[in-house]
Amino acid sequence: SDTGRRAELTTPAELLEQARSLFAASVVYSPSEPHALGVVTTLCGLDALLPTISATEIAELPVAFDTRGWFKDATEAARYTGRVLLPRCNDTTLAVQAGTNSPFLADLVVGWRMCQLWMDDMCANVTQRDILSFILEGSHHFDGAPVVQYVGWFNHTREPNPELLEECTAQHRLVTIASDLSENLSFLSSLPPASRLTQPADLLPATFGSEAGGYDQALTFAAVIMSDGDNLAEDWSTLRPALERRVALNSSVPISWTVSNRWVRFGAPVLRWFYETAAAAGGGGYDSFLMGPSGYGYLFPGNISSAAARGEFARHTIAAAVELDMEAYVHWDVDKTLDPERAAAHAAAAVALYNNTAIRGAFMLSSVPAPDMVGDVVVINSPVVPWGFSDAATAASALSAAPRGTITYVYQTLGSDPALIDSLAQQVAPHVRLVGHRTLLRLARERAGQPCPADARS
Known part of the structure; x- marks a missing residue:
C-alpha cells in the first residue's frame, strides 16, 4: 500500500492476545459510570494500562487503579484529571469528549497521551468553568503553546456561538478540532507525511x-x-x-x-x-x-x-x-x-x-x-x-x-x-x-x- 506500513492478517483472538502482552497493569471502570471514562482513557495513555470492567478479568494483570465509585460525577473526574494527571499529558492538545459518546477518539487520546475531560455545562456552571480555566490557563501546562487545540466536540456553550468552547475561556485561543466521529486518527497521524500538495490552476468554465x-x-x-x-x-x-x-x-x-x-x-x-x-x-x-x-x-x-x-x-x-x-x-x-x-x-x-x-x-x-x-x-x-x-x-x-x-x-x-x-x-x-x-x-x-x-x- 502507499501507507508505508506492512499489513498482516490475524484473528480477533490473536490480536487481543498481542494487545494484552503490551500492558503491565489494568485500570478498572464501571460501564454505569461513563463520567469516569475520561480519567480511564487518560491513564491508559500515560501508563500503558489496559481498561477492564473487572479486577479479575485478566488474572495475570495487576490493577493499577480501580475507578469504580471513585468519582461521583464528571466534575470530580475533570478536577482529578486537571490536578493529578495533567502535568504528564500532551502540552498542546487535549480531548473534550463525553463518556457516553462512541469511543472514536480513544486511540488518539492514548497514542498522543492527551488528557480527556468532559463536563456538560463548563461555560455557565461556575465550578465547571473554574476547572476548565485551571486546566487551560491556571495550571500553566499549555503556556508553551500560544494556540491550544482540543479534539472532540462541545456544542452547548450558551454563548453567541454554541459550538465554540473558546468563548468560555479567558484567552480565547482554544482551537476546536471537530473530530468526535473521526476514526483511526492515531494510526492515520502516524503515517508518513504527504509530499507537497499542489492544486491545478483554475479553468474558466x-x-x-x-x-x-x-x-x-x-x-x-x-x-x-x-x-x-x-x-x-x-x-x-x-x-x-x-x-x-x-x-x-x-x-x-x-x-x-x-x-x-x-x-x-x-x-x-x-x-x-x-x-x-x-x-x-x-x-x-x-x-x-x-x-x-x-x-x-x-x-x-x-x-x-x-x-x-x-x-x-x-x-x-x-x-x-x-x-x-x-x-x-x-x-x-x-x-x-x-x-x-x-x-x-x-x-x-x-x-x-x-x-x-x-x-x-x-x-x-x-x-x-x-x-x-x-x-x-x-x-x-x-x-x-x-x-x-x-x-x-x-x-x-x-x-x-x-x-x-x-x-x-x-x-x-x-x-x-x-x-x-x-x-x-x-x-x-x-x-x-x-x-x-x-x-x-x-x-x-x-x-x-x-x-x-x-x-x-x-
Missing part, C-alpha cells in the same frame, strides 16, 4: 465562451464554496462521498471546497486522497480547496486575547497555506459582546496579519463587513446565499438580482448534493458567471486596480 475572463462591470461574478467549517468529522463522513459524487457528475461548473488543513498532522494520506479526487472532477481544473473558518482552525481569530497568540495563529495559517497550495480561507469572526464598529476593527486586524503572505483572500461568513481590500488581502463580504440552499431556483434568483458588477460567493453547506450546483448554473441569468474562488479573488483585485502579488507560497 465553458459558459465564458471566448471571453478573456477579465472583470466586466456588466457581469456578476460568484464562487460556490462548499463547506461545513473546519471539521475532521465532516471531512471524513461527508466531504468524501460528496467528492465521489462530484467526480461521477463530470461537471465543469467550478466548486471551491473547504477541507481541514489539520489533516497534515492527523492523516496526510487522507488529504492526498481529497486532492487527487478533486483534481479528477470534470477532467481537472474546476475544483479547488481553501481553508474553512477561520484558517488554521475553528475559532474566532479576532477574539484571541493576546497579540502573541493572534500572531501565532496567523503564522500557522500561513504555513498551512504554503504547504497545501492554498491562497484563501473563510473568515468567521462574530463577537456579539462588542459593538459593530469594534467588532469590525477586530476582524480587519485579524485579516491584516496576512498581508504580504501566501494568504491572498478572506471570504467573510456572518462577520461584520471589512474593507474590500485589507492591505493586499482581498476581502469578499456578505455572500448572496449565506447558509446554503436546497432550492436552486431561489438561489439563482438571488444571484441574478444582485447589481451587475457584483463580486460575491455562495456558501453551500456540505452534505447537499453537488448536482444542485449544476442546477444553479443552469438557472442563473446570462450575465452571471460562476468561477473558482481563486479566479474570483483575481477579478476582485482587478476591479480594485491592485496588481497580483508575487507568489508567496513557494
Whole structure:
C-alpha cells in the first residue's frame, strides 16, 4: 500500500492476545459510570494500562487503579484529571469528549497521551468553568503553546456561538478540532507525511465562451464554496462521498471546497486522497480547496486575547497555506459582546496579519463587513446565499438580482448534493458567471486596480 506500513492478517483472538502482552497493569471502570471514562482513557495513555470492567478479568494483570465509585460525577473526574494527571499529558492538545459518546477518539487520546475531560455545562456552571480555566490557563501546562487545540466536540456553550468552547475561556485561543466521529486518527497521524500538495490552476468554465475572463462591470461574478467549517468529522463522513459524487457528475461548473488543513498532522494520506479526487472532477481544473473558518482552525481569530497568540495563529495559517497550495480561507469572526464598529476593527486586524503572505483572500461568513481590500488581502463580504440552499431556483434568483458588477460567493453547506450546483448554473441569468474562488479573488483585485502579488507560497 502507499501507507508505508506492512499489513498482516490475524484473528480477533490473536490480536487481543498481542494487545494484552503490551500492558503491565489494568485500570478498572464501571460501564454505569461513563463520567469516569475520561480519567480511564487518560491513564491508559500515560501508563500503558489496559481498561477492564473487572479486577479479575485478566488474572495475570495487576490493577493499577480501580475507578469504580471513585468519582461521583464528571466534575470530580475533570478536577482529578486537571490536578493529578495533567502535568504528564500532551502540552498542546487535549480531548473534550463525553463518556457516553462512541469511543472514536480513544486511540488518539492514548497514542498522543492527551488528557480527556468532559463536563456538560463548563461555560455557565461556575465550578465547571473554574476547572476548565485551571486546566487551560491556571495550571500553566499549555503556556508553551500560544494556540491550544482540543479534539472532540462541545456544542452547548450558551454563548453567541454554541459550538465554540473558546468563548468560555479567558484567552480565547482554544482551537476546536471537530473530530468526535473521526476514526483511526492515531494510526492515520502516524503515517508518513504527504509530499507537497499542489492544486491545478483554475479553468474558466465553458459558459465564458471566448471571453478573456477579465472583470466586466456588466457581469456578476460568484464562487460556490462548499463547506461545513473546519471539521475532521465532516471531512471524513461527508466531504468524501460528496467528492465521489462530484467526480461521477463530470461537471465543469467550478466548486471551491473547504477541507481541514489539520489533516497534515492527523492523516496526510487522507488529504492526498481529497486532492487527487478533486483534481479528477470534470477532467481537472474546476475544483479547488481553501481553508474553512477561520484558517488554521475553528475559532474566532479576532477574539484571541493576546497579540502573541493572534500572531501565532496567523503564522500557522500561513504555513498551512504554503504547504497545501492554498491562497484563501473563510473568515468567521462574530463577537456579539462588542459593538459593530469594534467588532469590525477586530476582524480587519485579524485579516491584516496576512498581508504580504501566501494568504491572498478572506471570504467573510456572518462577520461584520471589512474593507474590500485589507492591505493586499482581498476581502469578499456578505455572500448572496449565506447558509446554503436546497432550492436552486431561489438561489439563482438571488444571484441574478444582485447589481451587475457584483463580486460575491455562495456558501453551500456540505452534505447537499453537488448536482444542485449544476442546477444553479443552469438557472442563473446570462450575465452571471460562476468561477473558482481563486479566479474570483483575481477579478476582485482587478476591479480594485491592485496588481497580483508575487507568489508567496513557494
